[in-house]
Amino acid sequence: MTVFNRTEFDNHENVVFCADKETGLKAIIAVHSTKLGPAVGGCRLWDYASDEDAVYDVLRLSKGMTYKNAVARLPFGGGKSVIIGNAKEIKSDALFKAFGRHLERLGGSYYSAEDVNITCDDVAVMNTETNYVLGLEGKSGNPSPFTALGTFLGIKAAYQHKHGHQDLAGVKVSVQGLGAVSYTLCKYLHEAGAELFVTDINEERVSRVVNDFNATAVNIDEIYDLDVDVYAPCALGATINDETIPRIKAGIIAGCANNQLAEPRHGEIIREKGILYAPDYVINAGGIINVYYETAPEGYSAEAATKHVEGIFDTLSEIFKRSEDEQKSTHIIADELAQEIIENGL
Template sequence: MAVFNQVDFDNHEQVVFCSDKESGLKAIIAVHSTKLGPAVGGCRLWNYASDEDAVTDVLRLSKGMTYKNAVARLPFGGGKSVIIGDAKTIKSEALFRAFGKQLERLGGSYYSAEDVNITTGDVMMMHKETNYVMGLEGKSGNPSPFTALGTFLGIKAAYQHKHGHQNLEGVKVAVQGLGAVAYDLCKHLHNAGAELFVTDINEESVARVVNAFNATAVGIDEIYDLDVDVYAPCALGATVNDNTIARLKASIIAGCANNQLAESRHGEILREKGVLYAPDYVINAGGIINVYYETKEEGYSAEAATKHVEGIYDTLIEIFQRSDVEQVSTHVVANELAEEIIANGL
């Protein structure tokens, strides 16, 4: 497997393969860029079908973090890590401490944090071996509520741009994936009067949201065929693809999942169909914004973090307006904005 020949390899500064026999650790760390600062991005634990799939994921996610941190105006570069395995069986203190030792060896070029199947408690176990972690308990803590807030405000921004108002009363939203972020997002949407249609591979997660927010449960595949206003992908990536675009009826795609477009060309297809897409790494930046505020000399401030997250609304409005003027898809405009910031500095 030649990493340099991978389609998603984009002049990454480092790609590190890590293993530890005793704990069973098999991990990959990708540092895409440190131009704006140390690379920062979460660690994902996933039972990938192949090592090649894991490499593809970590390369795409790390580049996404470079752009996400830039557009969020954070003094961070982009990086990401993945641990390969079944979260239900592989988790242990030894595993996370072994991973912490690997982070320590990088000497601060990359800081990790929580992500899919990784909790703040897991990060605290890494922290026993390294200081190169963020999102610590007792500091900024769980970033999920901030990611959810940014995603909710992003949906409002999209609705404002598309319909001239941001009143979500009676608006039908299909939420795919019901993890911690999506649960909080559903709470915001429910409180705003939206009608929710939800799905997840975990039946308990579905039942929880149905009971709490009067949502309607639908099948995993059925979610793409619903006659709704907003499709909110909040699970894994690439759910916006040739197959699903032909089926989706929503006029807005706005959710917290990473890498929602299977390929870049799908963003342009959405624009041609009149579907407004909120670029994923812009709308879901609330968590990393919150994490940043634990690095401030004056100490962590949830109020300051929240105010920064609220800026996601304005950033998306700017992207939507530029997309209209330039007649290019929103994800291209977001990439242009990120590259301008990386080139010129914060």
């Protein structure tokens, strides 16, 4: 398995492989950068097809957190972790305690939090073995509503840039993936008057959104072919790829999933098609912004966190304008902005 020569490695400071025989824990912790502060990024539990897939995912996500935290102007570096396995089969307090002990060994260079298949309760169990976790109930709590708010505002910023106004009444939005974040996103969109088309592998989630927000359910693969104004990828990454791009009719791609572009070149391909793309790590930064306020010297404030999240609208507006002025894809502009902040400081 090649690691150092992979483009995703990108000079990671530290990559740790963790195991615990008693609980069956198999995990990887990746610390991409601590230049702006301790690396912060959630832990996801996923049943990867291979160890190589897990390494690839954690490296991409870790680098993405470096850029996300920089563009969100947080004093955090970037890191990420993955626990390998089927959540329905391996979840246990003992497993999360074992993972917490591995976090403790890193001495604060990396702080973990919730992500896919990891709840705030799971993080609380890790917290019995280490203080190097964030997003705890009673402090900043569940970050999902803040991620949803930032994503909603990002969609409005994209619509404003493309159409000259923010009114989403009658705007057709396809939402792929209906987890905690995108359920709340659908609520915001419904209240704004948008027409929703939704899909998820979990039929109960689909039924809930259909019933609550008068959405139209579509098949998993059909989501790419819809004649909509906005495509919101909110499941796992790499859904913008060689196969799907020719099928996407939406003029805007803006959703809360991580690593939406299968490869960087796809950002330029969709720009040439006239599709406005909201870079994923910019639009979905609301959760990590909320988590930051857990560490604020004056103590957590939901009001301060919300105000910071509202700045995502302005950041994306700046990226869209620079993209247009410089004739570069938005993901390149976002990367350049992140690199400027990392180099020059907050």
